[in-house]
Amino acid sequence: MEMIRRQKIYEIVANKIKEKIKNGELKPGDKLETVEQMAKSYGVGRSAIREALTTLRGMGLIEMKQGEGTFVKEYDYSHFIPSKDSLLLLDKKELRDLFEVRKILETSTAFIAAQNRNKDDLTLIKNALDKMTTAVDNEEQVERADVEFHLAIAEATHNSFLIELMHHISDALFSTMRESRRFWQSSEKLTLQRLYLEHESIYHAIVDQNSELAKEIMQSHLEKVKGGLHSMEKDEQ
Known part of the structure; x- marks a missing residue:
């Protein structure tokens, strides 16, 4: 016993x-x-x-x-995670490792955000979503709107630890999105329209306060990102 x-x-x-x-x-x-x-x-x-x-x-x-x-x-969170400057110097293998952290962090973030979000949070998430469509011809602006979308979900958790962690890795998050999207575009595996629809589905799950669905869609979305990063590594070998 x-x-x-x-x-x-x-x-x-x-x-x-x-x-x-x-x-x-x-x-x-x-x-x-x-x-x-x-x-x-x-x-x-x-x-x-x-x-x-x-x-x-x-x-x-x-x-x-x-x-x-x-x-x-x-x-002080700096004792536990690398500085923003060092995150920008990560190689492909390290970016993949960071992505694993991102997947664990963001699936939980989506789950909690669906429970805790308020009207102001939904407005911020929707604004980021709208920017993804209006900036369709500007790759960098789409990427920034993508990061803004994920950070807005973190804010909707109202959990100071999650928010701080997400903001801390936002620059590296930007890098993973840029690299994986370049692969998707070259292989035609994911169009911007599909990317928008996935984000829109996450948004609606959070609106409906469907925590399990928000987590499930976020996980599915991030698995596609993982596939892109993994394929890039294989192509470069």
């Missing part, structure tokens, strides 16, 4: 503070209560508070300033 580990008091306190940071109750720059005040607020000893703060500092969520107090930090 699997044993369930009991949380230590300082872990419970750390999780409560972390949740306040996550939901925006505590914002970057906010000063936390003193150790004594928090001990009273949470009904625990001061040693548990100190351990909790040490844990949160190790996560990069707070910083302790000598003589001033403890403050919430701006969350």
Whole structure:
């Protein structure tokens, strides 16, 4: 029988503070209560508070300033993913690896966006979709509208982590779209009309708040992108 580990008091306190940071109750720059005040607020000893703060500092969520107090930090994603400049230097194999991350990220993003979207979100997604048709004769503008469409879906999740990650990889996302579309055009596997219809289907699933369908269509769409990138690699070998 699997044993369930009991949380230590300082872990419970750390999780409560972390949740306040996550939901925006505590914002970057906010000063936390003193150790004594928090001990009273949470009904625990001061040693548990100190351990909790040490844990949160190790996560990069707070910083302790000598003589001033403890403050919430701006969350730094750069420890986990490459810089935008380095993303632009990725080779074909690395772009394919990035695409795998993109597929995991965007199928979930479409699913969550369908649940959480509001009228303003739908307007932004539709605007990006419309740009894809009006810019049909300008390849770069179509690509930018394509990226804008996917970023607008990320915004519709109202999940700060997903939004930040999607914006961070947007330049590399632009590169994968450009390369894969060039292959599609040369092989006539995907016309701009088909590309638009796929995006339109994703949009309508989000409008209908059909999470499963939005995820399914997004996955199907991205599988075609993967096929284009894979074929390009084979042609270059």
